[in-house]
Each structure stands twice: as C-alpha cells, then as structure tokens.
Amino acid sequence: xxxxxxxxxxxxxxxxxxxxxxxxxxxxxxxxxxxxxxxxxxxxxxxxxxxxxxxxxxxxxxxxxxxxxxxxxxxxxxxxxxxxxxxxxxxxxxxxxxxxxxxxxxxxxxxxxxxxxxxxxxxxxxxxxxxxxxxxxxxxxxxxxxxxxxxxxxxxxxxxxxxxxxxxxxxxxxxxxxxxxxxxxxxxxxxxxxxxxxxxxxxxxxxxxxxxxxxxxxxxxxxxxxxxxxxxxxxxxxxxxxxxxxxxxxxxxxxxxxxxxxxxxxxxxxxxxxxxx
Numbered sequence: 001x002x003x004x005x006x007x008x009x010x011x012x013x014x015x016x017x018x019x020x021x022x023x024x025x026x027x028x029x030x031x032x033x034x035x036x037x038x039x040x041x042x043x044x045x046x047x048x049x050x051x052x053x054x055x056x057x058x059x060x061x062x063x064x065x066x067x068x069x070x071x072x073x074x075x076x077x078x079x080x081x082x083x084x085x086x087x088x089x090x091x092x093x094x095x096x097x098x099x100x101x102x103x104x105x106x107x108x109x110x111x112x113x114x115x116x117x118x119x120x121x122x123x124x125x126x127x128x129x130x131x132x133x134x135x136x137x138x139x140x141x142x143x144x145x146x147x148x149x150x151x152x153x154x155x156x157x158x159x160x161x162x163x164x165x166x167x168x169x170x171x172x173x174x175x176x177x178x179x180x181x182x183x184x185x186x187x188x189x190x191x192x193x194x195x196x197x198x199x200x201x202x203x204x205x206x207x208x209x210x211x212x213x214x215x216x217x218x219x220x221x222x223x224x225x226x227x228x229x230x231x232x233x234x235x236x237x238x239x240x241x242x243x244x245x246x247x248x249x250x251x252x253x254x255x256x257x258x259x260x261x262x263x264x265x266x267x268x269x270x271x272x273x274x275x276x277x
Contacts, residue, residue: 060174061103063131064088065095065121066110075108075136078163084170092116096124104131104181106154106173111137111144119144122151129184132173136161190254196238204231209251210258220259 062084064076079086089095091114095107107125111118122133135148135156145156154176155169197205207217218228241247251258 059085059103061085061087061101061105062170063095063100063105063107065092065107065113065118066090066136075161075166078166079170082167082170090114092118092121095121100130104174104177106134106170106177107131108134108136108170111135111139111141119147119151122148122153126152129180132176132180134166134169134173136166187253190239190250193239194254197235201231201235201238204228205235205251206256206258208232208235209248209256 062079064086065088076086076088087098089098093115107130109118109121113121118135118137122135125131125133133148133151133153135145135153136159137144137157138159140158148156154173155165157166157169194202194205203221204217207220210217212220214228214232215225218225221228235241236247239247239250241250
C-alpha cells in the first residue's frame, strides 16, 4: 500500500509486518520496559509459546497516523527500541482501508491529517470499538484537547514529547485495549447464549432479574408458577449462570430492560391467591 511504512523490532508477525534482516541492537529503552511490553512482544517478533508459563503471547502493534511527523524517525526508533511493532500511515483513509490484525493495539494520531481531522477519525474508531487513541500534535488547542479526552483518548501530547511519558501512554493504551477486548469477547459469548433462549424464556428473563418472586412473575405472564420455575431453570442452564446474582449481572451487561413495578391494583388478584390460568 502506498505510503505505508512498516517497521518491526526484530521480525515479522503474521502477514502484516515486513521482515527485518538481522537482529537489531538492543537499546537503553528496552531495559526500561514495563513487564507488559516484555510479555506481549516476544523475541524474534513472532507469536510464541512460553515454555515456562505454558501460555501463548500475542504481539502488540502501534499504528501511527499523520501527514507530516516532525521527528518521525526518532518516534519510530523509540517505539522499536521498546520492542513494539509499528505501522505508519499518511492519511486517515489509508488507515481505515488497512485490514488490521486481531491483536492488542493502540493508535498514535496527529490532530491534523491530509484528508480528515484527527478528532473525526477518533470518533469513527470509537464507534468501531477500535484501539485506544494517543494524540501527538504541534497545536496547543484546549477545545480539541477536551474533546479528545472526553471521547476516550489516553493522552493528548504536544510536540516535543518526552520518551517516558509516551511509553507510559502506550502502556496504558495496551492495558485499556486488552480490557476492552476481554469485555467485548464476554459480551459476544453472553449474546450467543441469550440467542439460545426461546421467545417465552426471553419474556421470563427480565421478570426474573427484576427481583419479582416467582408467583409475581408468573401472574404477569398469565402462567402457573411451576411453569415459570421451569423456564427460570432453562434460562440459568442456557446462560451458564452459577447463581441468581450472576444472572442479574449478565442481564445488566446485555442491557436487558427490567419491567417497572406493577400498579397496586394489578397486584391485588395475585396477593389474594386467585387461580392462575
């Protein structure tokens, strides 16, 4: 892709990064790495298995998007010295057209891009659940800074940037992206389980997690209490909930609307114990 300048610490990761001949000399930055960097980016630039821990390590990537980076070589050298994979794009469109790898990442973004505003690109990335954003710009604009931070930016730097501050921001971005990926994976799993429920079970779910007693929920649906108990058991099983409290948390994560309390006039028949249909 024109304008794409890949750079790696010591080799390729999948098909996204170009090879680098020879192993780069270790720099002083690498000695100051936090454990997060060391764990997420193994030697030789490949996803590897840790023989000691028995777990797989997935490489992290930094995306640089800017039209005219002052000192861009120093910035890339700093990130490579931290043993991070780097991909650089000259415009917002180049970045959006790129097929990003499914891995922990962060986006270092210039406020001024040739084809768009960095703030507009940040907004689109957030809508797509993309990687966290770090702004580096030559402008000192309070309004833009406030807007970027409200939209979830990790940091908003003006040039020149201190190395330690930038690495700390990248570290924080990776941690935040890992948290977001875990949350999204959890939501995907919960949605798949919820899709297994029958239409009736989906009616029962919000009534159960609303705190209504079985008798009250059954009355609202016009079914017998024993029938509701069967539905409740099926919901617990299909949602893989080990407790009622966990089922309530699942409903909250899925944004299931809890029905409002019934008016007093509608509670009277149930409380008098009238037969249910």
